[in-house]
Amino acid sequence: MSDSYSGSPVVVIGAGPVGLxxxxHLAERGLDFVILESGDRVAASVARWGHVRVFSPWKYDIDTAARRLLEADGWTAPDPDWLPTGAELIADYLDPLAKVLGERVRTGVAVTAISRLGYDRVRTGGREHAPFLIRLDDGTELRARAVIDASGTYLSPNVLGASGLPAHGEESAAGLIDHALPDVLGADRHRYEGKRVLVVGAGHSAATTLLALSELDGTSITWAIRAGDARRAYGGGDADALPARGALGTRLHALVTSGRIQLLTGFFVHRVHPTGEGVEVISRDPSGHEQSVTADLIVSATGYRPDHTIAAELRLDLDPILGSTRALAPLIDPNQHSCGTVPAHGADELAHPEPGYYAIGVKSYGRAPTFLLATGYEQARSVVAALAGDWEAARDVRLELPETGVCSAGLAEAQEQRVGLATGLSGGLLSTPLPLAEVSTGGSCCG
Incomplete structure (x- = not known):
């Protein structure tokens, strides 16, 4: 390692589960590091969906190195077979972990750009020996020997418009558009009750929101999807390998059949136009056929995408479809894999042409929705081993999961009975239809 690295820490971007x-792992390896979190607290994005119950138990939600550090500090792990809410994930695990890591975790600090000291993306000739230059939103800069970007994708949701482009008028109507998993039956209840609500999207996040909205008195619900029918969204019903997921689709189907939810198929959002009576949403399909619906509010449950803007001056090799590394893309392709069938992978698959830079966690998956916390933890372990020069450990990647993932439907059903909640899957999340304060106890899957 060049003397230019002397005194420079490893910079971790993001203090969510994978960043922490x-x-x-860096602490265990004795490597100097700092964790930078743009939010005003650790796991700020998790806090935004704190009312949601994840559908894998605690035994899959706690990183091995984190467990060792916490237990050495006197921490007692939660019930390994229990499914926590996002808020419980923070209170019972992430906050205690951040406390153990101490002053090396800094909140309210946003990274705006990453480069190499004295090198733009074009200049060669020794760039691998130059430290990384991390520019922060307060105008200050840090030097780093390596960068681990675990900033996630929660702050870069997909647009509402079809074809991957924003709908005309989408930006000006932003105040009327909420993104996935609002706390419909809790903190956001006043915003939705008695309103006309349009939910756009065909995934589990959309289904979860639709089920919650159906519990509100006087709320009119319209569900818009691009597909010609909703069979895929309904899932396998009683034949589903995950009964809780099947039950979600069965409930949703029943609400559509009964007329409680109005389903619009072949709906490609083209224009969003606020009017005196609400917001008009106009669809234009590939053949040019148009249809429209007027609502008071829109929930855009259209997924997320990675934002690589801060790394624009680094040499990244991104898959042109998913936005992950090219080596990782075929392993996580959602057309071929579910959460639990993604093979173990680590530093080799996550490496870029820019030595010392790794994106891990859900950001590493690009647009693939098959991410698990357990896979993110194994990524973190492998990458840190590589940074420590222990390539034998870095390449010894292991991940043992049931083929259907760690999404435990049986546990979910047991907890429904235990706390009296009707739950629904949301891309790996179980959403409770009660305010967070009424959820007494609380592990993570696809997120």
Whole structure:
């Protein structure tokens, strides 16, 4: 390692579950590091969906190095077979972990750009020996020997418009558009009750929101999807390998059949136009056929995408479809894999042409929705081992999961009976239709 690295830490971007796990592994390896979190608290994005119950138990939600650090500090792990809410994930695990990691975790600090000191993306000739230059939103800069980007994708949701482009008028109507998993039956209840609500999207996040909205008195619900029918969204019903997921589709189907939810198929959002009576949403399909619906509010449950803007001056090799590394893309292709069938992978698959830079966690998956916390933790372990020069450990990647993932439907059903909640899957999340304060206890899957 060049003397230009002397005194420079590993910079971890993001203090969510995977970023904090990276910190735990760095601490165990004796490597200097700092974790930078743009939010005003650790796991700020998780806090936004704190009312949601994840559908994998605690035994899959705690990183191994983090567990060792916490237990050495006197921490007692939660019930390994229990499914926590996002808020419980923070309170019972992430906050205690951040406390153990101490002052190396900094909140309210946003990274605006990453480069190499003295090198733009074009200049060669020794760039691998130059430290990384991390520019922060307060105008200050840090030097780093390596960068682990675990900033996630929660702050870069997909647009409402079809074809991957924003709908005309989408930006000006932003105040009337909420993104996936609002707390419909809790903190956001006043916003939705008695309103006309349009939910756009065909995934589990959309289904979860639709089921919650159906519990509100006087709320009119319209569901818009691009497909010609909703069979895929309904899932396998009683034949589904995950009964809770099947039950979600069965309930949703029943609400559509009864007329409680109005389903619009072949709906390609083209224009969003606020009017005196609400917001008109106009669809234009590939053949040019138009249809429209007027609502008071829109929930855009259209997924997320990675934002690589801060790394624009680094040499990244991104898959042109998913936005992950090219080596990782075929392993996580959602057309071929579910959460639990993604093979173990680590530093080799996550490496870019820019030595020392790794994106891990859900950001590493690009647009693939098959991410698990357990896979993110193994990524963190492998990458930190590589940074420590222990390539034998870095390449010894292991991940043992049931083929259907760690999404435990049986546990979910047991907890429904235990806390009296009707739950629904949301891309790996179980959403409770009660305010967070009424959820007494609380592990993570696809997120």
């Amino acid at each position: 796990a990276a910190g735990a």
